[in-house]
Structures are given as C-alpha cells and as structure tokens.
Amino acid sequence: MYKLPGNAGVSVFGDNSLKFYRDPVSFCQQRIEKHRSRVFQCRMLNRPTAFICSVQGMRELLCEKSNLFLKDPNDLMTNMYGDTVVTTNGEEACLLRLSLTSLFTGGCLGSSSDYITSVCERCLKDLSLSGQPECVYSAFKRLGTELVLGLFLNIRAEEQPDLFQEIMQLCTQHWHGLISAPVNLKVPLWSSGFSTALDARDKLMVIIKDKLENDTQGFVGSLGSLPLPDSTSASQHLLLFISALIPKALASLLTSFTLALSGNKQARLRAMEDPDYLRTVLLEVQRLWPPFIGGRRIADQDTTIAGFPVPKDYGAIYISHSVHRDPEVFQQPDNFLPERWSGRNAGQEHFLCSFGNGPRSCIGTKLTDVFLKEACMYLIKHYNWCLDPPSQDLEYKWLPVSRPANPPTISFTRLDLTRSDRSDTN
Numbered sequence: 238m239y240k241l242p243g244n245a246g247v248s249v250f251g252d253n254s255l256k257f258y259r260d261p262v263s264f265c266q267q268r269i270e271k272h273r274s275r276v277f278q279c280r281m282l283n284r285p286t287a288f289i290c291s292v293q294g295m296r297e298l299l300c301e302k303s304n305l306f307l308k309d310p311n312d313l314m315t316n317m318y319g320d321t322v323v324t325t326n327g328e329e330a331c332l333l334r335l336s337l338t339s340l341f342t343g344g345c346l347g348s349s350s351d352y353i354t355s356v357c358e359r360c361l362k363d364l365s366l367s368g369q370p371e372c373v374y375s376a377f378k379r380l381g382t383e384l385v386l387g388l389f390l391n392i393r394a395e396e397q398p399d400l401f402q403e404i405m406q407l408c409t410q411h412w413h414g415l416i417s418a419p420v421n422l423k424v425p426l427w428s429s430g431f432s433t434a435l436d437a438r439d440k441l442m443v444i445i446k447d448k449l450e451n452d453t454q455g456f457v458g459s460l461g462s463l464p465l466p467d468s469t470s471a472s473q474h475l476l477l478f479i480s481a482l483i484p485k486a487l488a489s490l491l492t493s494f495t496l497a498l499s500g501n502k503q504a505r506l507r508a509m510e511d512p513d514y515l516r517t518v519l520l521e522v523q524r525l526w527p528p529f530i531g532g533r534r535i536a537d538q539d540t541t542i543a544g545f546p547v548p549k550d551y552g553a554i555y556i557s558h559s560v561h562r563d564p565e566v567f568q569q570p571d572n573f574l575p576e577r578w579s580g581r582n583a584g585q586e587h588f589l590c591s592f593g594n595g596p597r598s599c600i601g602t603k604l605t606d607v608f609l610k611e612a613c614m615y616l617i618k619h620y621n622w623c624l625d626p627p628s629q630d631l632e633y634k635w636l637p638v639s640r641p642a643n644p645p646t647i648s649f650t651r652l653d654l655t656r657s658d659r660s661d662t663n
Contacts, residue, residue, distance in 0.1 A: 240596055241287060241545040242272035243641060246280030253279045261530050261635050265290055265559050275563060276549075277541045278599035284535075286552035287542060290559030292566045292588045294543040298534065298555055300595035301540070306534035306553055308597075317414050317438065318480070319473040320466075322600060329466065336463045337474065340456060341600050346607065349388055353608050356383050357615045370646035372626040373427045377491040377612075381484030382408070384608060389456050389478045390448055404444060404479070412481035416637045437477065445475045451544070483601070485638040487608065488527035490519075494613055495647055496631060497522055497573055500623040509617045517578035519609055520586060525573060527591035529556035557590050558635065620649045 246252060257264045265288060265586035268277050289298050298306055307326045311314075315324045322333040360380040362370055382405050386392045394401040414434025421432045429434070449461045449471055460471050497518070498504050508515040536551045547553060562570035566588055568581060582588070594598035599605070616622075625648035634642040 239545055241276070241278045241547065242274045242278040243268065245278050245285035249283060251280045254282055254284050257281060258411045260638060261556065262558050265556050266302045269559065274545075275559065276545050281554065284550070284552045285548075286554055287543060287545070287547045289553060289555040290563070291543060292560055292563045295555045295560045295590050295594065296472075296588075297542050298553055299590065299593060299597065301539060303595050303597060305537055305540045307537050309413065309533060309535050312533070313415055317411065317434065318477045319469065321470075321473050321477050323477060327576050330597070332466070333470070333474075334596075336465055337460075338600055340459055340463075341604050346603060350607065350611075352387055353384065356380065356387060357612050359383070361612070361615050361619070364620060364649040370648045373495055373647050374488050374492045374640055374643050374644045377488035378484050380491075380612065381487035382481075384487070385479050385483050388477060388604075389409070390445070391452055391455050391457055394567055400444075404441065407437045407441050408479060408481045410434055411441060411476075412485075414438070415482075428597045441476055441479075442472055445472045445479075448506045449475070464639050469528065478601075487529040487605070487612075489526070489638050489640050490522060490609060491612055492645070493522045493526035494519065494609075494646060495616065495622060496624075496641075497525075498617075498626050499647060500624075502621060505617045509614070513579065514575065515613060515617075517575040519606075519613065520578045520589070521573055521575045524561040524567070525571075525591055526633065526636050527561060527589075527638055529591065531557060531560075531590070532593060532640070555590060558639075560588075560590055586656075620654055621652060624648075 244251075253264075268279070268288070269275055269290055276287060276289055276294050278285060278287050280286065281288075289295055308324055308330075310326075312324065318324060320329070322330060322337055325333060332414075357380070360376070360383060364376065383394050383401075386394070386401060388405060390404070392401055392404065411434050413430050414437075416430075421429065421435060423429070423432050448457050450456055453461075457475065460475065463471070465471055465474075473598050497509070508518055531554055534550050534553045536547050536553060540547050542553065551648070561567070564570050566582070566585070567577065578586075587594065592602050592605070625646055629641075629645055630643045631641045631645060632643075633639055
C-alpha cells in the first residue's frame with residue numbers, strides 16, 4: 238500500500254479551501270501533475286481530505302465502499318434542506334430512497350412526458366422570434382424552473398404567473414444560502430445572504446405545506462401519501478425537488494449541448510435522425526461538462542481508495558471533471574468524441590458521476606434524462622444555431638454550477654420541417 242500523496246496541512250493555516258473554490262479544475266490538475274497521481278491529499282474545510290480524480294477511485298468511494306463513507310451531517314445542504322435522501326446516512330437514507338424511488342420511475346415517469354413536452358414547446362418556441370442573440374443559460378434556467386414547479390408543485394407559469402414568480406424569486410434567494418458563508422445575521426436595513434436564504438426557506442415551506450394539505454393531484458399528492466419517517470419529511474423533500482439546484486443543472490447541460498453543436502449542422506441532423514447518436518452526444522456533453530464539480534464524504538473507518546490509505550475522519554472528495562477525463566479510461570479525454578460511447582466506452586455510462594454514482598446516486602436521473610432528450614430533440618428539430626458573435630470567451634467556471642463564466646449568446650434560425658427545405662438551411 239502506497240502513502241497518500243500530498244500533505245494534509247495544519248489546522249486553519251494549512252487549509253486550501255479558498256484556493257480550491259477559486260478554480261477547482263486548475264487546483265486538481267496542478268496537484269495531479271505534481272504528485273503524478275489522480276488520488277492525493279490536502280486540507281479542505283479544515284479537514285485532511287483525499288481528492289479522488291480517477292474512475293477507479295470514484296467507483297470505490299461511491300460504489301464498492303459506499304458504506305464506509307458518510308455524508309457530512311454538518312454540510313450546508315443539511316442546514317438548507319433538513320434531513321432528506323441527499324443528506325441522511327445509513328438505514329434512514331435507504332428507507333427514504335425506497336419510499337421515493339417509485340415517484341421517479343415507471344408510470345409516474347411516463348405520466349410526466351406530456352407535461353415535459355408542453356414546457357419545452359412553450360419555453361423554446363420563440364428563441365428566434367426577436368432576431369437577436371439569446372443568452373441561452375438564462376432561457377434554459379427558466380425552462381428548468383417551469384419544469385420543476387409544474388411537475389413537483391402543480392404550479393403552471395401560464396396559469397398562476399404571480400405565484401410562479403414569487404416562488405422562483407424565493408428559490409433563487411434560498412439557493413444563495415448554499416454559496417454564502419453560514420452566518421445568520423440581521424441588523425436594521427441589512428441581512429446576511431445566509432439569513433436571507435433561511436427566510437426564503439421559511440416562506441417556501443409555508444407554500445409547500447399548503448400544497449401538501451390541499452392538493453391531492455400529481456407528484457405532490459403522491460408524495461403526501463408515502464410512508465415517510467415524520468410529518469416534516471414530505472415538505473423537506475419538496476423543498477429539495479423545487480430548489481434552484483435542478484434548473485441550474487439542467488441549464489448547465491443544455492448550454493453545453495448547444496455550444497457543443499453550435500454551427501455543426503451535420504451533427505444536429507444526425508442526432509435528429511438517430512436517437513442513439515443523440516444519446517452518445519448527451520453522454521459526451523455530461524462527461525466533458527458535468528454540471529456539478531463533485532461531492533464530499535467522511536471516512537467512517539480506516540480504509541483505502543485506489544490502493545492509498547484513507548484514515549477514519551478524513552474527508553473524501555470526488556471531482557467529476559477530473560474523473561471524466563481519466564486517460565486510463567477515456568482516450569483523448571479532452572476531445573468531444575460522441576462516438577466513444579458506441580465504441581471503446583460502450584456500456585460504460587456507469588463511469589460517469591455527474592449526478593453521483595452507486596447506491597447514493599441522484600434518484601431523479603431518469604427524469605433528468607427524459608427532460609434533456611425532449612429539450613434537445615426540440616432544439617435540433619426546430620432550429621439551426623451558431624455563436625453570435627462568433628468569437629466569445631467560453632472558459633468555464635465550475636462553482637457552484639458549471640457554465641461559461643461569461644454567459645454565451647447564440648442566434649437561432651427557425652427550420653422549415655420539410656426535409657428538402659431543411660437540407661438547404663445554413
């Protein structure tokens with residue numbers, strides 16, 4: 238067994254959190270090169286921490302040894318959402334997952350299809366109407382927000398515009414609690430970001446509880462009838478499902494998709510005619526530009542990751558961006574090559590960790606896949622598009638959700654859906 242490369246640092250002064258948050262991708266790449274290892278250690282959140290940047294290490298952390306690594310009970314997610322399937326550990330997490338999984342599979346998933354189609358039609362049909370370039374990230378975030386509020390709370394933007402706007406604003410304020418210092422402070426005429434987020438959470442909970450008490454239809458009605466641990470569990474999970482986290486992740490992936498196929502008419506046409514090719518494009522988008530940088534666990538006992546010792550109480554962070562570019566698994570790891578998923582990497586989708594992996598992976602992954610395919614298919618059926626202006630700074634920022642640091646603008650041209658006309662479109 239090899240010594241874990243790197244240095245765990247000393248308390249407080251040896252902490253690397255700020256360096257990591259400034260540029261997590263460069264932070265990890267520099268240390269991978271320095272230590273010649275895709276597993277290394279440093280001090281993060283004032284705790285000795287193993288960074289996992291390889292497919293093998295990620296699979297051990299999240300799958301084979303998932304029972305040895307716990308979610309941090311002091312994580313900000315717990316402060317903002319309470320005890321949910323995302324934040325709990327052990328038997329409680331397993332029971333919550335069993336109860337909730339039925340809402341994201343089978344008939345429940347199928348019944349969402351018509352609504353997803355209608356949201357895509359309503360939100361995407363006017364992308365070319367103004368004749369001006371669109372800030373696509375904002376447009377896709379609105380699309381994701383309409384999706385989650387309609388699916389999970391039965392609130393349609395076109396039917397209840399005022400309530401929709403109120404909840405959307407509260408969700409944005411609540412989201413800022415995840416990216417603010419956890420300081421709950423109020424003084425006359427000023428509140429800390431964390432304090433504002435907690436206030437937004439309380440207001441959202443009032444709306445959610447009213448829905449649970451009075452709405453028996455759809456997802457909210459089904460959730461209210463599930464065998465959950467206590468009376469607050471349903472409302473806490475609804476808060477999680479409608480949070481800005483999901484629309485931002487969807488907007489991230491859709492933005493990366495439009496950038497990847499910008500100006501590439503041949504690839505768009507092939508994706509429209511071949512569902513399997515569209516599937517490989519979306520896998521490659523997810524591989525290169527995962528919406529979340531990774532996730533964090535705490536070692537519950539002494540163990541190993543990829544042959545390196547990880548002592549009890551060490552943190553363990555998997556870095557999706559680095560895992561997805563592991564050259565041991567993905568040849569030409571920095572290149573956009575959708576064909577890899579029908580060739581060398583066929584059947585290896587489980588090597589991705591955009592939404593976690595293993596027994597604690599996101600329970601909404603299938604719903605996310607359905608939505609992304611529907612939205613992307615609508616775009617390639619109805620539009621050609623290109624960067625406008627053609628030269629833009631597309632360097633990504635990776636926290637809190639990945640997207641170009643300067644929001645890109647894209648011009649959309651509506652397609653005539655007849656084949657002869659479409660083939661002549663530039």
